[in-house]
Amino acid sequence: MDEQEIIESAKSGDRKAMSVLVKNYEKTVYNFAFKICRDPERAENTMQETFFSMVKSLHQFDGKSKLSTWLYRIVANHCLMEARKKKHEFFSMDDEDGLYENNYAADWDSIPANIVENTELKKILDEAIEKLSPEYRIVFMLRDVEGLSTEETGKITELSVPAVKSRLHRARAYLRKEINKAFQK
Amino acid sequence: MSDEKVTCKDVMSHICESLGEDLDSPRCKAIKDHLDECQDCKNYFKSVERTVDFYKKYDVELPPDAHTRLLDYLGLKDE
């Protein structure tokens, strides 16, 4: 069965097909949720809520986008809702001048490339992204990390294309700067 | 060569791509010209590329039993 057929079966109430969809997408959804929440417990909770919504409203999925894109939208909405509940202090992106430096040294070659085994680097990445507000984090993750188009990212986050671009370049500049700072120490 | 003047900050804060934007617009052309010649901007974009790459490679595994908990939560079974 190809995915289209599995989706159609799931829509018509085939629970086995629904389980297959869950299995096929759980890692993708968990990873994306983790990248935004930065916390295993909240990521798992988001994953459960996301698939709960999928089971409930798969009949509304029209197949115009990929199922993963559709799921990303649910994750993003859930995360934004959670973030708005907690009043958290995030880095203010209004001070755009603070994001750029006067010159850029090319000494990034010394940063180890193998992130998987590097706990120190992971910690730096976690700390940098945690300071970024979820609105920026989601745009960066969808557009740059998951590789969605600017337009798709805009649809998911309900932002215009120029707004996506503006958030994207600020998020990039901010994360770059934080990582740079951590490695200058 | 384009006549439009752009600064490094303009280049870093502008994303030229096809959606809703003319890639051959004077502004995008000026940005490309600038990028060809400016080592600072090249370094900037190189480090942004690496930043993105770090986050791409930062994948996590599903916690043990999370799959079972998920199916339980949804009232579905592994088949």
Ligand SMILES: [Zn+2]
């Ligand atoms: Zn420059």
